[in-house]
Amino acid sequence: MPSAEPPAGRPGATPAPLTPLDFQLVLLRRMADHNPDLVDEARRTLGVSVGVMREANKRWQARARSPRSRGAAARYRSVLGAPETRTARRIGDLDCEAWRWPVPLWPGLRFEVLLAPGGAVWNEWLVRAPDTAPPPLRTLEDLTPWSCTVDEAACAFAPARPLEGTAPTRWGLAFTAPDARGERWTVHAEFTWGLLQRTTVTGPAAEAEAEAQGAS
Template sequence: MSGAAPSGPFGPREFQLVLLRRMADHQPGAVEDARRELSATPAEMREANRRWQAMVRAPGGRGALRRYRAVLGEPESTGHRVLGDLEFDVLLWPVPLWPELRFEVMVAPGGAVWNEWLVRAPGAAAPVLLGVDDLVPWSCTVDEVARAFAPARPMEGSAPTRFALRLGGAAESWVAEFTWGLLQRVLPETDGAGIA
């Protein structure tokens, strides 16, 4: 392939392409639509992901929080959250592809990024989740599903940006899979099933 994709500034548009790249495994049609909405080519999406991975893996590179600030700018809002004995700083950035969501980064004492994913924007209406049929891809976040289907049990995801929840009980259960905190699919759980 002759020309490499341009290596201009890496900003919010490119970061959204990184989010989409991981989601394409489960929602290729929705990712294609979103990519077109960003006026990006498949090559640009691959290049954005390559550049992001290079930033993440760079020896002596920026820490995760500095990387997010460099790419996304100053957060739209900041706050604090207490989990057990720890107090976290919470930073939120808008995500134009999903105006009702925010990209949340939780920073532990000492500056380490503890969690990074999509959450519902403050004040935005959450979807009504009464049953498994209401779990539509890209409609809800990990926290929303965990609350609606308590006690949902966390499961290990198949990649660093993936997360899963086991829903239901002994008689009938499902696995809800998320990428970057956004629901991708729900599968019936079979005996001893993990997630793909």
């Protein structure tokens, strides 16, 4: 399939509305910093060029920063349509709602937006689709790029400690995990839009445990 190119704009012309395809390109653009080869493969699957991906991200950012923006929840709904599901949740003492949409690039995932009372967006990331089994996560070797979500890694290698992300839409986790030989290691995992991008082994788990005991 030939790669589509962004249309030539005319001065004063109304920009074309963003589409679910554009949103998938926005997700990929953020992931390209860590996994350019995977992103290129996914982009080719969608039949678009690098220029189209960059333009979609540029338009998304412009809409998000526009003073006329109606807010994140309205923006997602205008681009993605009505959520596939809307589920009430309770977090601590607050009632909230989770909106989810399918993402054709990752059929086993959903894009989830968590709305606080009043409609403000608390969180926005990829999660496992209902009735879809999570991946088996037992060793370091299972932690391949795009293999799991934040919640899945945190549950598989509990207790996991959240780390501050290096940019918006990014998260981190620190935990210990065994390799295929059974040796345990301290691991930093990085996520973009909730999907695993890379892991960094920072040292043997025994050293981190000893340091923690010494600090206490």
